Amino acid sequence: MSVPRVLSIAGSDPSGGAGIQADLKAIAANGGYGMAVITALTAQNTTGVTGVHLPPAEFVRQQLDVVADDIQIDAVKIGMLAATATIEKVAHWLDDRRPANVVLDPVMVSTTGSRLLDAGAEHALRDLLHRADLITPNLPELAVLCGEPLATIWTDALKQGERLAAAHGVLVLVKGGHLSGDRSPDALVAPDGSVIEFDAERVETTATHGTGCSLSSAVATRYAATGDWATAVAESKAWLTRALRGGEALRVGRGQGPIDHFAGLRRDIPVDHTQAWWNAIAPVREGIDELPFVRGLADGSLDERVFRHYLEQDALYLREYARVLAKASALAPTRAEQVFWASAAQDCITGEAQLHDAWLGGEPDVEPSAVNRAYLAHLAAAGPDYGTIVAAALPCFWLYLDVGERLAEHSHNEHPYRDWLATYSDPGFAQATADAISWARIAAANANDEQLLRMATAFRVSAEHELAFFAQTP
Numbered sequence: 001m002s003v004p005r006v007l008s009i010a011g012s013d014p015s016g017g018a019g020i021q022a023d024l025k026a027i028a029a030n031g032g033y034g035m036a037v038i039t040a041l042t043a044q045n046t047t048g049v050t051g052v053h054l055p056p057a058e059f060v061r062q063q064l065d066v067v068a069d070d071i072q073i074d075a076v077k078i079g080m081l082a083a084t085a086t087i088e089k090v091a092h093w094l095d096d097r098r099p100a101n102v103v104l105d106p107v108m109v110s111t112t113g114s115r116l117l118d119a120g121a122e123h124a125l126r127d128l129l130h131r132a133d134l135i136t137p138n139l140p141e142l143a144v145l146c147g148e149p150l151a152t153i154w155t156d157a158l159k160q161g162e163r164l165a166a167a168h169g170v171l172v173l174v175k176g177g178h179l180s181g182d183r184s185p186d187a188l189v190a191p192d193g194s195v196i197e198f199d200a201e202r203v204e205t206t207a208t209h210g211t212g213c214s215l216s217s218a219v220a221t222r223y224a225a226t227g228d229w230a231t232a233v234a235e236s237k238a239w240l241t242r243a244l245r246g247g248e249a250l251r252v253g254r255g256q257g258p259i260d261h262f263a264g265l266r267r268d269i270p271v272d273h274t275q276a277w278w279n280a281i282a283p284v285r286e287g288i289d290e291l292p293f294v295r296g297l298a299d300g301s302l303d304e305r306v307f308r309h310y311l312e313q314d315a316l317y318l319r320e321y322a323r324v325l326a327k328a329s330a331l332a333p334t335r336a337e338q339v340f341w342a343s344a345a346q347d348c349i350t351g352e353a354q355l356h357d358a359w360l361g362g363e364p365d366v367e368p369s370a371v372n373r374a375y376l377a378h379l380a381a382a383g384p385d386y387g388t389i390v391a392a393a394l395p396c397f398w399l400y401l402d403v404g405e406r407l408a409e410h411s412h413n414e415h416p417y418r419d420w421l422a423t424y425s426d427p428g429f430a431q432a433t434a435d436a437i438s439w440a441r442i443a444a445a446n447a448n449d450e451q452l453l454r455m456a457t458a459f460r461v462s463a464e465h466e467l468a469f470f471a472q473t474p
């Protein structure tokens with residue numbers, strides 16, 4: 001069989017961590033096609049459940065039938081059933097349709113302590129157990145189903161599992177998530193008393209919301225694919241441990257967050273490295289905003305001599321910066337990039353000429369400052385690959401536009417530097433900056449770890465040189 005078609009019969013968790021939402025993610029993450037019949041709507045988030053709303057039990061049956069009439073079901077996972085009437089409808093449906101590979105997670109109470117099963121419905125749930133192939137109670141649920149006190153050590157939990165398996169003629173997955181210690185073992189216990197244990201490290205995390213829902217869905221999916229319970233549990237547990245490790249990084253909610261069902265896929269999903277580089281230079285950006293030069297340019301109080309010095313150095317800089325852009329063009333992997341960087345290089349040379357003609361009154365007779373030389377040396381040394389040159393060149397676009405857009409807001413008819421401020425907010429330059437960022441983003445997405453590190457460093461160091469450049473005085 002290629003893709004197992006797995007039906008989850010469970011409640012909805014709008015925060016996406018448990019219930020139907022977790023089931024569909026777990027089924028997909030484990031290679032299945034997920035379907036969902038909703039038994040209950042909960043109003044919940046990572047901190048708790050504030051309400052439960054049940055559709056009529058007859059409507060649950062209607063959903064079950066309409067799916068089964070049309071689609072081959074390769075496995076069923078049953079979660080929150082909430083009330084006796086719903087449990088009975090599901091029991092009748094199982095008897096009528098006899099779907100294969102039924103995994104029942106006897107959900108009673110949420111991690112956050114809210115009841116997800118009516119107090120009077122435990123008897124009906126017990127009556128459902130023998131209709132499943134595998135049941136997956138956590139330790140409190142195991143104790144309730146056995147009518148015994150909560151097991152606090154693993155050997156007691158296994159004994160309860162044996163009694164429950166024998167009493168109902170069903171395979172039981174005893175789960176150690178609620179124990180303490182540095183391991184989180186699970187065990188498959190059969191009605192004949194045989195036990196297969198699965199050891200796993202306990203992940204130190206607050207993100208455990210929905211682990212039971214997700215595990216039972218994963219096991220149903222992997223069992224449909226492999227036909228072997230031990231393999232299905234071993235594979236699902238390995239997947240779950242990875243998902244637990246990735247949970248906190250999702251930063252979902254203020255309470256017990258969800259696991260990351262797709263933690264294993266994240267590497268294959270393109271990440272915007274340029275945004276991470278930009279975020280990392282926040283202190284540089286704040287530093288630029290606070291410079292007397294930038295403040296003086298904003299309110300018009302800047303000494304003309306300082307402004308002239310900046311323009312002279314900028315002209316010298318642009319001349320050399322154009323060569324760096326030309327180098328990016330020479331190494332560009334696509335024609336579009338080759339054209340983009342060549343055209344940007346040309347714009348720099350034109351820009352330099354304009355500085356002379358319009359602002360400086362001819363060729364200035366000045367030497368590049370030490371700050372200028374240091375920045376240009378960094379740019380000239382960037383490489384050897386295209387991506388690193390692009391990353392080094394990027395802050396000049398991005399920071400200039402960023403500062404410029406804020407400076408332009410200060411402009412007014414009487415502002416002594418208004419013509420200069422207008423150049424900052426030129427739409428053509430904004431477009432060129434957006435293009436440069438997106439080429440850098442693509443280069444980063446194609447880079448290996450070593451190149452990525454070089455790119456990030458080249459970007460950061462250029463940004464620091466930009467700060468020093470704005471900070472120089474005559």
Ligand SMILES: Nc1ncnc2c1ncn2[C@@H]1O[C@H](COP(=O)(O)OP(=O)(O)OP(=O)(O)O)[C@@H](O)[C@H]1O
Pocket residue numbers: 018110111137138139175176177178184185186200201202203204205208209210211212213215237240241244
């Ligand atoms: N911190 C953890 N580290 C590793 N595995 C864990 C951890 N917590 C739970 N597990 C595993 O998660 C699965 C679910 O176990 P648990 O006993 O927590 O069930 P549950 O209470 O039904 O889950 P939940 O109520 O959180 O949805 C088991 O395989 C268990 O071993």
Ligand SMILES: Cc1ncc(COP(=O)(O)O)c(N)n1
Pocket residue numbers: 010011012013018019020042079080107109110111112116208209210211212213
């Ligand atoms: C709809 C629904 N189903 C099941 C659970 C149990 O999951 P957990 O024990 O992780 O809260 C839940 N919270 N919500």
